[in-house]
Amino acid sequence: MKPIIDGLIVGVGSSFLRGKVPYSDALVTLGVGYFRKNQTLKTLGAVELGEALIGGALGGGSVGGAYEG
Numbered sequence: 490m491k492p493i494i495d496g497l498i499v500g501v502g503s504s505f506l507r508g509k510v511p512y513s514d515a516l517v518t519l520g521v522g523y524f525r526k527n528q529t530l531k532t533l534g535a536v537e538l539g540e541a542l543i544g545g546a547l548g549g550g551s552v553g554g555a556y557e558g
Contacts, residue, residue, distance in 0.1 A: 493523050511539045 499521050506513035519534025521527065 491525070492529075493528060493529070495521055495527050498525070498528065512538060515541050 501519050502517040502521065503514045506517060510516065515534055515537035517534075518530050518537055520534075522530025522534050
């Protein structure tokens with residue numbers, strides 16, 4: 490049940506913060522993974538954050554919840 494609950498937390502948190510906080514999808518995934526001790530979510534969050542940062546640095550559009558402001 491723990492992975493399902495963790496996934497629900499990520500989904501709710503990401504939906505709530507999307508458009509309000511830069512890189513929210515990646516940060517929520519990474520944060521839930523960290524606090525819930527979920528290695529998979531930590532890895533996915535780090536990948537999403539890396540993609541978002543590279544996309545922003547290269548002038549790309551939204552990648553993994555990157556800020557478009």
